[in-house]
Amino acid sequence: MAPSTSCCRSCPRCSDCPVVAAAAVRARFRRESETAALISEVLYGRPARPLPDAVERTLRELAVARRGATSVAA
DSSP states (O other), rough: OOOSSSSOOEEEEEETTTHHHHHHHHHHHHHHHHHHHHHHHHHHHOOOOOOHHHHHHHHHHHHHHHHHHHHOOO
């Protein structure tokens, strides 16, 4: 009989179930990958993300307004 692709329950007798064992391996791999990614991000930093267009536009407008205010005051 071929192994089942889904487990009926999680009870002590299912401890050697290949489906439960495979799920445990996937969960462990996922946790290790997430931990490695977090450590890598802490040690090496994260690449800068581009600012949204609205923020860039507002910053440009503020810079133009600031330059205009300083040239009038000077």
